[in-house]
Amino acid sequence: MTSRLPKLVAFDLDYTLWDLWIDTHVTPPLKRDGQKINSIHDRHGEEVAFYHDVPEILHRLRAAGVVVAACSRTSTPKLARQALSLLLVPPQAGDKHGTPKPAIEFFDHLEIYPGSKIPHFQSLHKKTGIPYSEMLFFDDERRNNEVESLGVTFWLVQQGTDDRTFEKGLAEWRKRHPVEVAEDASGTAAASTE
Numbered sequence: 004m005t006s007r008l009p010k011l012v013a014f015d016l017d018y019t020l021w022d023l024w025i026d027t028h029v030t031p032p033l034k035r036d037g038q039k040i041n042s043i044h045d046r047h048g049e050e051v052a053f054y055h056d057v058p059e060i061l062h063r064l065r066a067a068g069v070v071v072a073a074c075s076r077t078s079t080p081k082l083a084r085q086a087l088s089l090l091l092v093p094p095q096a097g098d099k100h101g102t103p104k105p106a107i108e109f110f111d112h113l114e115i116y117p118g119s120k121i122p123h124f125q126s127l128h129k130k131t132g133i134p135y136s137e138m139l140f141f142d143d144e145r146r147n148n149e150v151e152s153l154g155v156t157f158w159l160v161q162q163g164t165d166d167r168t169f170e171k172g173l174a175e176w177r178k179r180h181p182v183e184v185a186e187d188a189s190g191t192a193a194a195s196t197e
């Protein structure tokens with residue numbers, strides 16, 4: 004049961020998926036060099052790129068059918084969306100026939116607007132019908148753990164999202180939401196995550 008995943012995984016953007024504040028460190032227009040993978044630049048040559056492990060994590064969630072969301076409180080939502088549209092995610096490791104895809108295609112939902120992130124998650128819940136107990140959120144700012152009041156599992160990202168951080172967040176979610184094993188009338192054990 005160690006591979007159990009929540010139904011929805013959400014990521015903050017700044018210092019969670021990339022190492023800058025899109026509203027203060029980046030000046031439009033954003034540009035990509037041809038089909039260059041995981042690298043775009045702003046007017047002054049500042050690079051926007053996902054942290055190393057992020058592309059494979061996105062592939063893994065996609066392959067598992069997990070709903071993926073970006074939840075950011077940036078004051079420049081349009082620029083953040085542009086960056087996600089331009090950034091190219093390489094094919095999954097070992098996939099020789101795959102082609103790079105814009106990062107935005109890996110996100111089912113974008114909740115990008117300033118303010119407390121509680122409305123971001125209320126909106127996700129409304130759009131998807133997924134219970135908060137099935138949501139795991141990665142973010143580098145501790146203040147955003149207020150979404151736990153809804154029942155979302157919050158995991159603090161300290162040096163960008165990497166495999167280790169991702170696994171730790173998953174482990175925390177599993178710990179909080181253990182599988183309940185119920186016995187039916189025939190005595191057969193049935194596992195349920197609800």
Ligand SMILES: [Mg+2]
Nearest residue numbers: 015017018143
């Ligand atoms: Mg952040």
